[in-house]
Amino acid sequence: MNRYDSIVIGAGHNGLVCAAYLAKAGQKVLVLESGESPGGLAASREFHAGFRAPVAHSVNHFSERISRDLALESHGFKMSEELPRTVGLSRDGKHVVVKKSSVAGVSAKDADAYGDFYRLMHRFAETLQPFWLKTIPRVTLGSMADLVTFGHLGLKLRLMGRADLREFMRIAALPARDLMDEYFDSDLLKSILCWDALIGSKMAPRSPNHAVLPMLYRMAGEHRGNPGSLIAALQASASASGVEIRTGAAVARILVHADQDGLAARGVELVDGDSIEADRVVSSADPHTTFFRLAGIENLEIEFTNRIRRLRCEGYVAKLHLALDALPEFTGLDQPGGRLLIAPHMDAIEFAFDDAKYGAVSTQPVMEVVIPSLHDESLAPPGQHVLSANVMYVPYGLKSGWDDAAREALRDLAIDAIAPYAPGIRQQILHAELLTPADIERAYNVTGGHWHHTEFALDQSLMMRPTYEAAQYRTPLPNLWLCGAGSHPGGDLTGAPGHNAARAILK
Numbered sequence: 443m444n445r446y447d448s449i450v451i452g453a454g455h456n457g458l459v460c461a462a463y464l465a466k467a468g469q470k471v472l473v474l475e476s477g478e479s480p481g482g483l484a485a486s487r488e489f490h491a492g493f494r495a496p497v498a499h500s501v502n503h504f505s506e507r508i509s510r511d512l513a514l515e516s517h518g519f520k521m522s523e524e525l526p527r528t529v530g531l532s533r534d535g536k537h538v539v540v541k542k543s544s545v546a547g548v549s550a551k552d553a554d555a556y557g558d559f560y561r562l563m564h565r566f567a568e569t570l571q572p573f574w575l576k577t578i579p580r581v582t583l584g585s586m587a588d589l590v591t592f593g594h595l596g597l598k599l600r601l602m603g604r605a606d607l608r609e610f611m612r613i614a615a616l617p618a619r620d621l622m623d624e625y626f627d628s629d630l631l632k633s634i635l636c637w638d639a640l641i642g643s644k645m646a647p648r649s650p651n652h653a654v655l656p657m658l659y660r661m662a663g664e665h666r667g668n669p670g671s672l673i674a675a676l677q678a679s680a681s682a683s684g685v686e687i688r689t690g691a692a693v694a695r696i697l698v699h700a701d702q703d704g705l706a707a708r709g710v711e712l713v714d715g716d717s718i719e720a721d722r723v724v725s726s727a728d729p730h731t732t733f734f735r736l737a738g739i740e741n742l743e744i745e746f747t748n749r750i751r752r753l754r755c756e757g758y759v760a761k762l763h764l765a766l767d768a769l770p771e772f773t774g775l776d777q778p779g780g781r782l783l784i785a786p787h788m789d790a791i792e793f794a795f796d797d798a799k800y801g802a803v804s805t806q807p808v809m810e811v812v813i814p815s816l817h818d819e820s821l822a823p824p825g826q827h828v829l830s831a832n833v834m835y836v837p838y839g840l841k842s843g844w845d846d847a848a849r850e851a852l853r854d855l856a857i858d859a860i861a862p863y864a865p866g867i868r869q870q871i872l873h874a875e876l877l878t879p880a881d882i883e884r885a886y887n888v889t890g891g892h893w894h895h896t897e898f899a900l901d902q903s904l905m906m907r908p909t910y911e912a913a914q915y916r917t918p919l920p921n922l923w924l925c926g927a928g929s930h931p932g933g934d935l936t937g938a939p940g941h942n943a944a945r946a947i948l949k
């Protein structure tokens with residue numbers, strides 16, 4: 443029988459990163475992907491004849507180190523030359539435009555305040571950046587390496603200087619709204635700056651917890667590009683290191699063997715009945731899928747399975763795809779490049795969240811719009827375009843239940859929300875598709891259709907992600923490891939969980 447050192451479940455970007463590192467270190471690695479092509483949520487899929495789009499429509503902070511280690515540029519990862527802008531759309535065309543340290547469309551007072559805000563946040567982001575690519579040790583330190591990691595974190599925080607450290611401690615758990623109100627007057631500026639603290643989470647501007655952590659996470663790293671070229675480069679890099687990737691190969695269960703030392707993972711059984719053995723199984727599937735569907739609760743401690751059961755995995759982001767017969771025109775913009783946000787003020791975000799909290803869809807959804815075909819011509823026929831929007835907040839568990847009518851109503855609401863900013867857009871639509879979180883769950887094998895596989899919140903972060911017992915990528919079932927977005931540091935297209943898992947395995 444063909445035996446492997448490691449079987450990686452899932453060819454999402456984290457599964458590919460992990461597999462590539464393991465193979466580069468000399469392991470014989472097999473990646474098994476249930477979908478027809480690699481990429482997970484970043485894989486492009488045809489949604490209308492000739493029109494393709496990935497669910498994750500932009501790469502904003504992929505790790506520079508991983509890109510270098512895996513030679514992704516030479517394998518075809520096209521990084522964008524310049525930082526894309528974020529545009530807060532205004533119906534009258536007087537938009538607020540943010541690009542790196544500069545902002546346009548606001549008062550001189552807000553522009554100055556933005557400079558201060560940007561510099562402070564970037565100092566914090568740089569301090570935290572090294573820790574996204576590290577295994578965060580348990581509180582009861584196990585080894586010298588654990589001590590060094592905590593010592594390094596302590597030193598980095600100390601080096602911030604007293605004033606910055608105090609400010610960091612003060613704002614770390616501040617609701618996004620309070621932080622924005624402290625700095626700015628412009629409603630539009632406040633709402634676009636708090637977007638990165640909220641997108642993908644069950645949180646709105648007034649939610650307590652942590653606005654700052656996700657914001658700093660997203661400010662770390664400058665590697666931007668399109669998801670299509672990232673996935674193709676990861677696939678090429680992994681294959682060049684000897685990784686075998688099988689698509690259309692869904693894992694039905696993780697094989698567990700029992701001997702006098704107890705239970706341990708020893709391979710997988712595929713849906714088609716084939717069994718494949720390996721020294722270890724590394725899962726990039728979300729924690730619910732990994733432990734409940736694949737490993738089986740009969741092979742785990744009850745206390746551990748209870749913690750996994752309590753993880754918050756219900757997604758709140760829906761995806762709108764439009765196939766357009768031409769490039770859409772937005773009032774006041776010469777071209778629709780960058781990230782266009784429809785969220786006129788923080789209360790608009792909050793009200794959309796209020797509806798979703800009680801299982802309803804807001805009549806006024808807020809959203810992030812991009813035109814991915816501007817940077818990836820393979821997504822649409824020549825001269826035609828794809829519009830992709832992350833629509834918030836859309837509950838996974840709609841109280842009245844998701845059916846075609848509910849899905850179509852939301853699709854129409856989302857188009858209604860875009861039309862005032864791009865008046866000619868309705869006439870350009872050849873086809874419209876809306877994926878609810880429940881649709882994303884089904885199509886992409888992600889519990890709850892959750893952006894981060896499980897909520898990205900303080901109680902599910904760092905050495906508690908996904909739970910205390912499985913936060914160092916090793917799980918309570920020997921030879922079973924995690925390497926997906928449900929592990930530290932979390933979701934987005936960063937490659938960090940895949941990298942950290944490989945390092946922990948190779949230690």
Ligand SMILES: Cc1cc2nc3c(=O)[nH]c(=O)nc-3n(C[C@H](O)[C@H](O)[C@H](O)COP(=O)(O)OP(=O)(O)OC[C@H]3O[C@@H](n4cnc5c(N)ncnc54)[C@H](O)[C@@H]3O)c2cc1C
Nearest residue numbers: 452454455456476482483498499500693926927933934935
């Ligand atoms: C609507 C939406 C929009 C998003 N937009 C962005 C964005 O613009 N930018 C960004 O950075 N992030 C975005 N994200 C988040 C990002 O897509 C995820 O955090 C990221 O893709 C997680 O990567 P991963 O490799 O850990 O997991 P995934 O991408 O989920 O990959 C896991 C893989 O495992 C496979 N799998 C699962 N179970 C099995 C099994 N039993 N057998 C075999 N294979 C299996 C799945 O098919 C999948 O391919 C978005 C998420 C959502 C939901």
